[in-house]
Amino acid sequence: MKLKSPYLIKPHAAVKLSRLSTDETGGFETDTAAAAVLTKHREQLANLQEVFYASQKKALLIVLQGMDTAGKDGTIRHIFSGINPQGCDVAPFKVPTPIEARHDFLWRVHAQVPPRGMIQIFNRSHYEDVLAPRVHKLISPKTVRRRLEDINEFEAMLVDNDVIILKFFLHISQKEQTARLQSRIDDPDKHWKLAEGDFKEREFWPQYEEAYNDLIPATSKKHAPWFIIPSDRKWYRNVAISQILVDAMKSLKLEYPPPTMDPTKIKL
C-alpha cells in the first residue's frame, strides 16, 4: 500500500505539533467546494467498501485521536454515515472498566480488532494509555517507552495478519478548542456533553502536546502510519481524511471473490 499525503508522518520524523498548521484548507476556498468533494468521497468509499467486504482479504483499522473536542465523533458521523453499517463498526474506548483495568492495556483493544472484510473505527484507542497516565505521572517514562514498543509489536503483528492500520491525529488549536467548548455552553442541546473532566484536562494542553510529539514519530510505521490532520475547519478535516481513505482502499485493487460453484450449472 503506497500512500502519498502531505499529512503523513514518516517514522522517526521530528514532530512539534505547535509548529504544524491547524487551520489549513488545502487549496479549498469555501466549505461548499469541500462538501462536494466529501460527497464524492463518501460515494467512492461506499463502493470500495462493498468489494472490501466481499473479498475478505484485508481488514481496515482506523484510529482517531485528538484533544477533547478535536472532532472524533464528527469525523465518524460525516465520513462514515453512508457506508453500509454491516461492514463498518465503531469501538469507543473510554476509561477502562474495573475488569479491563485488571488486564494488560492491549487486552480490550485486541478484542476489537476487525476481522478480514470489516472496517473498524477506534474512537480513541490504545494510544490513550501513553497519554493521560503519562501526563498525570501515573506511569514512569520507562513504562511509556515499553508501552510504545508493545504497541509497535502489536500493530506489526496485526499488519502481518492482513490488517491495514491508518492513524489520524485531529490537530486543533487551543483557541479553536475554547470556541468549541463555548458553543457547547451556548447550546442547551449540547449541555449533556459538558464534562467536568474535560475542563480540567485543558490545563494540561502542553503536556498532552509533548506526549503526542513523542508518540507519533515513535509509532508511525510504513504499514501503520500516522497522519496529522489540520482540523480547525471541520469541512477540511473531513475531506482530508476521506481522501486518504479513498486512496488507501483504491490502492488495494481488491476484486470480488471467485464463485464457489459453477454458475452455468445452476438450474432454477
Next chain:
Amino acid sequence: MKLKSPYLIKPHAAVKLSRLSTDETGGFETDTAAAAVLTKHREQLANLQEVFYASQKKALLIVLQGMDTAGKDGTIRHIFSGINPQGCDVAPFKVPTPIEARHDFLWRVHAQVPPRGMIQIFNRSHYEDVLAPRVHKLISPKTVRRRLEDINEFEAMLVDNDVIILKFFLHISQKEQTARLQSRIDDPDKHWKLAEGDFKEREFWPQYEEAYNDLIPATSKKHAPWFIIPSDRKWYRNVAISQILVDAMKSLKLEYPPPTMDPTKIKL
C-alpha cells in the same frame, strides 16, 4: 410505544404467508415517489438516533428475517446507511461455530443485545433455531415449542430492561426469489454470493413457510411485535420498514439528558 401499521401481526393472529401479498406498494405508484419518502425517513432516523444515543434511556433491537434473497442485506444498506455508525451495529448470525453450538441457542444472541442508547440490527437471529432445524427434522415438535417459549421469555426480559424489539419478516414470493437468483447468475460481480446451500434450501419453501406461519403469531407480542412486510419491490420494502422505525422512535419522545454540571459556572 404505540404502533399502527397494516403489517403489524397481533399476538396469536392466524398467519398464512401464502395468502399475504408480497408485491403490494402501499399507494405508491412509482419507485421514485417512494425513494423521496425513504430519503426523508433516513434524515428523520439520523436525527432521532442522535437523541436516542445521547439519552441512553432505551436500546433498539431490529430483527430481520426472511427467505434467502428476501433482502435483509439490502434493507440494512438502504435504510441504515446514513445513520451514525457509532450508534448502530449489525450482528449477522450464521451457522453456529463449534463453540456456539456447545451453548444454549440464546447464548450468542444475548451477547449481541444492544446497550441503552444503541441500535442493533440482527441479520438473521435466534429465530433461525426454530427454522432450519425444524424443517430438517433435527429437533422435535416439542423442542420447537419449548424454544418458542424460551424466546418469548428472553424477549420479555429484554423488554423489561428497556430494549425495544421490532421484528420484520421480509415477505417475497417464490417467483421473485427465482428472479433474484437468476440475476445473481447473470451478474459476474454477484457470483461470489452464490451458495450451493441456498439452492438446496429452496426446495423446502413450503416447510419454511409453515414454520414461519407458526412462529410469527406465537412470538408477536405487544412490546416485541412482528411485521410481515411485502418485499417483492425493494423500494416499497424499504419505505414500509423505515416508516415503522420512524414512528417507533418518534413515539418515544426522547430528550437530551440534563447536564451533569452547571453551564453558567464554566469559565473558559
